[in-house]
Amino acid sequence: MSGILLLEQSLNGLQFGLMLFLLAAGLTLVFGIMDMINLAHGSLYMVGAFLAATFAELTGSFWLAVGLSLVGTALIGMALEMSVLRRLYARDHLSQVLATFAIILIANELVRIIWGPQVPLSTPPALAGPVQIVPGLDYSSYRLVIIAVGLAVAVLLYLAVARTRAGMLVRAGASNREMAIAMGVNIKRLFTIVFGFGAALCAIAGAMLGPILAVQVGMGESILILAFVVIVIGGIGSIRGALVGAILVGVVDTMGRAFLPALLREFLRADLASALGPALASILIYVLMAAILFWKPQGLFPARG
Amino acid sequence: MKRTLLALATAVPIVFSAHAADKVKVGFISTLSGPNAAIGGDIRDGFNLAIKLAGGKLGGLPAEVIVADDQLNPDVAKQNADRLLKRDRVDFVTGTVFSNVVLAIAPQVLESKTFFIGPNAGPAQYTGAQCNPFFFVSSWPSEAYSEAAGQYVTQRGFKNVVFLAPNYQGGKDAANGFKRYYKGKLAEELYTKLGQLDYAAELAQIRAAKPDALYVFLPGGMGINFIKQFVASGMSKDIQLVVPLWGSDQDIIRAVGDPMLGLFSLGHWTIDLDNPANKRFVAEFEKEYKRLPTGYAASGYDTGLLLDASIRKVKGKIEDKEALRAALKSADFKSVRGDFKFGANQFPVQSYYLQVVAKTADGKIAHKTMGTVLTNRGDAYVQDCKMK
Numbered sequence: 001m002s003g004i005l006l007l008e009q010s011l012n013g014l015q016f017g018l019m020l021f022l023l024a025a026g027l028t029l030v031f032g033i034m035d036m037i038n039l040a041h042g043s044l045y046m047v048g049a050f051l052a053a054t055f056a057e058l059t060g061s062f063w064l065a066v067g068l069s070l071v072g073t074a075l076i077g078m079a080l081e082m083s084v085l086r087r088l089y090a091r092d093h094l095s096q097v098l099a100t101f102a103i104i105l106i107a108n109e110l111v112r113i114i115w116g117p118q119v120p121l122s123t124p125p126a127l128a129g130p131v132q133i134v135p136g137l138d139y140s141s142y143r144l145v146i147i148a149v150g151l152a153v154a155v156l157l158y159l160a161v162a163r164t165r166a167g168m169l170v171r172a173g174a175s176n177r178e179m180a181i182a183m184g185v186n187i188k189r190l191f192t193i194v195f196g197f198g199a200a201l202c203a204i205a206g207a208m209l210g211p212i213l214a215v216q217v218g219m220g221e222s223i224l225i226l227a228f229v230v231i232v233i234g235g236i237g238s239i240r241g242a243l244v245g246a247i248l249v250g251v252v253d254t255m256g257r258a259f260l261p262a263l264l265r266e267f268l269r270a271d272l273a274s275a276l277g278p279a280l281a282s283i284l285i286y287v288l289m290a291a292i293l294f295w296k297p298q299g300l301f302p303a304r305g
Numbered sequence: 306m307k308r309t310l311l312a313l314a315t316a317v318p319i320v321f322s323a324h325a326a327d328k329v330k331v332g333f334i335s336t337l338s339g340p341n342a343a344i345g346g347d348i349r350d351g352f353n354l355a356i357k358l359a360g361g362k363l364g365g366l367p368a369e370v371i372v373a374d375d376q377l378n379p380d381v382a383k384q385n386a387d388r389l390l391k392r393d394r395v396d397f398v399t400g401t402v403f404s405n406v407v408l409a410i411a412p413q414v415l416e417s418k419t420f421f422i423g424p425n426a427g428p429a430q431y432t433g434a435q436c437n438p439f440f441f442v443s444s445w446p447s448e449a450y451s452e453a454a455g456q457y458v459t460q461r462g463f464k465n466v467v468f469l470a471p472n473y474q475g476g477k478d479a480a481n482g483f484k485r486y487y488k489g490k491l492a493e494e495l496y497t498k499l500g501q502l503d504y505a506a507e508l509a510q511i512r513a514a515k516p517d518a519l520y521v522f523l524p525g526g527m528g529i530n531f532i533k534q535f536v537a538s539g540m541s542k543d544i545q546l547v548v549p550l551w552g553s554d555q556d557i558i559r560a561v562g563d564p565m566l567g568l569f570s571l572g573h574w575t576i577d578l579d580n581p582a583n584k585r586f587v588a589e590f591e592k593e594y595k596r597l598p599t600g601y602a603a604s605g606y607d608t609g610l611l612l613d614a615s616i617r618k619v620k621g622k623i624e625d626k627e628a629l630r631a632a633l634k635s636a637d638f639k640s641v642r643g644d645f646k647f648g649a650n651q652f653p654v655q656s657y658y659l660q661v662v663a664k665t666a667d668g669k670i671a672h673k674t675m676g677t678v679l680t681n682r683g684d685a686y687v688q689d690c691k692m693k
Contacts, residue, residue, distance in 0.1 A: 002513055004512070004513065005509055005510070005512070005513040008509040008512065009506060009509050012505035012506055012509060015505070016503070016505070117338055117339070117342050118340070118342065120560065123533075123537070128536075128537060129537065129539065130537060130538055130539030132539075137512070138538065138539030138540070139538070139539075140534065140537040140538050140539075141537075142537060143505065143537075212502075212503060212530070212533075212534065213502040213503060213530065214340050214502055214526050214529075214530065216339065216340055216526075217338070217339075218338075218339065254505065254506045257497075257506040257507070258506045258507075258509060258510055261495075261496075277496070278472045278496045278497065278498065279472070282498055
């Protein structure tokens with residue numbers, strides 16, 4: 001195994017993990033603070049990507065489109081919270097799952113009606129090519145930008161949660177909601193803001209990943225499952241847990257896909273290894289989740305002491 | 306009861322031949338949503354064009370096409386097939402894109418003695434021992450494009466090739482076909498999840514394997530994403546990418562643009578094939594849909610022509626399944642791909658061409674035929690088919 005391969009796969013894992021983090025951060029806050037299972041989180045990711053594609057077409061600028069999509073998705077998220085989700089906080093998890101699953105279906109059909117099944121969104125031309133990182137490794141410059149954006153958002157998020165007054169309220173809400181209310185926190189407004197914030201993070205992930213993947217109806221569902229795995233691994237309600245969990249899942253998934261088939265070939269017959277390898281690689285993160293839950297049932301960084 | 310009637314109808318066709326059916330119903334199960342929706346859409350548009358040019362009829366009978374979206378989900382496809390067979394009582398089932406969908410619905414379609422005409426995927430199982438009188442594939446046996454690709458990279462003298470495909474039936478068939486004709490060293494054999502959209506991990510492995518050529522078998526949106534990411538990774542200048550016909554077709558050219566120029570592909574049809582049927586098809590397709598047709602559309606169109614010719618040959622008496630089968634098998638029509646015939650297993654025996662993506666005289670980007678790679682090629686399993 002060469003150093004270049006390892007470096008490239010690490011970058012891939014990091015890039016994937018950071019994008020997962022953007023989704024998981026919003027999800028873990030909503031779940032942790034509001035005790036609300038929001039399956040429709042992936043729909044906001046989809047809406048963010050579609051808005052970005054539309055704005056990119058209208059303005060001609062990718063970065064402007066990302067910004068506008070962020071604002072637009074945050075507004076949609078807040079409207080969703082005030083109109084529907086707010087009524088679900090007091091209900092049990094089953095009702096929340098059913099209601100937010102309904103929102104997924106409605107969102108998918110609405111997007112299909114408004115935009116159609118798929119819209120194009122391309123990488124900004126300046127970032128379409130590769131850059132040389134070390135001799136022998138030309139890496140996609142756009143993926144590097146994704147890593148940079150992901151890291152920047154992670155740092156900002158950390159500062160916002162750890163150093164600001166709003167962040168303090170969020171942490172208070174996550175660790176003990178009743179006590180926070182008793183201390184006079186306007187929990188209603190806080191919830192709406194947190195929800196809008198989570199939606200904005202979704203929009204960044206959707207807009208950044210759109211050019212690499214595809215902006216299409218249903219894009220949120222598959223990644224939502226991974227985001228749930230991340231927050232369960234990281235500990236529900238914990239931003240730090242979401243970051244560590246996301247990078248762990250990103251790296252394990254990438255490395256598994258890259259090296260597991262080759263590893264199996266050392267021990268097994270070639271045809272058996274090529275059949276088993278991809279199958280095992282795709283369940284690897286669930287094995288990881290099961291293992292972590294076995295030793296740390298609350299996740300790596302439980303928010304509630 | 307139905308079975309008895311059918312037996313009677315086939316045993317003493319004279320009794321029933323007095324009246325022909327008053328219309329023909331076609332169940333069209335296809336992938337029409339998700340990242341691979343363009344494939345199903347193209348097959349459907351090609352198929353509908355053939356019916357439209359025949360005046361809304363197939364072989365003189367008014368045609369009703371009932372379209373169902375399988376969402377690339379075998380379970381959904383099965384439900385669709387169930388409804389089309391039992392409620393709508395269709396005479397033909399066609400439209401399928403992916404081999405895993407074909408394998409899911411084929412048993413119930415064949416059980417009901419309804420003709421299945423695969424316009425795209427032709428899973429290898431049905432070319433051999435499992436061949437069935439009601440199972441036809443009008444496009445190509447699923448190993449054929451990859452056989453042609455193996456033949457081509459061997460001819461070009463490539464010695465260190467990476468193979469990449471999704472981990473599903475079609476991908477495995479592709480690997481078998483490629484390895485049958487490729488004589489060099491297989492540097493790496495990579496399989497991804499079907500529907501995967503991010504190929505970063507695979508691209509890193511390809512870089513590490515340092516191949517001189519790369520053969521990827523990734524249908525629809527998967528191929529679009531792969532080629533975009535392959536170009537962005539900077540490897541495209543050192544490694545010759547070779548794909549199946551649809552790996553560089555109009556959908557992908559639209560999405561990727563100029564970096565596609567110079568890409569080689571292998572297939573049973575090319576947009577510039579010089580025969581009157583093809584010229585008419587390309588012109589009519591462009592007129593009707595305002596875009597250039599893909600190989601998928603060509604197969605859909607040919608499937609329409611096949612049904613049209615066969616129903617005409619039995620004079621609209623589609624209840625006479627023996628006669629209809631013989632008519633289908635004779636493939637008595639001018640195909641857009643030029644000469645082709647069905648083998649004993651009812652899969653095509655035909656030529657496979659090398660194409661390159663190039664600029665046309667009027668500035669469009671399209672395929673150009675570079676030569677014939679395999680001639681009169683059927684498949685490797687036909688001898689296992691004991692069907693008469």
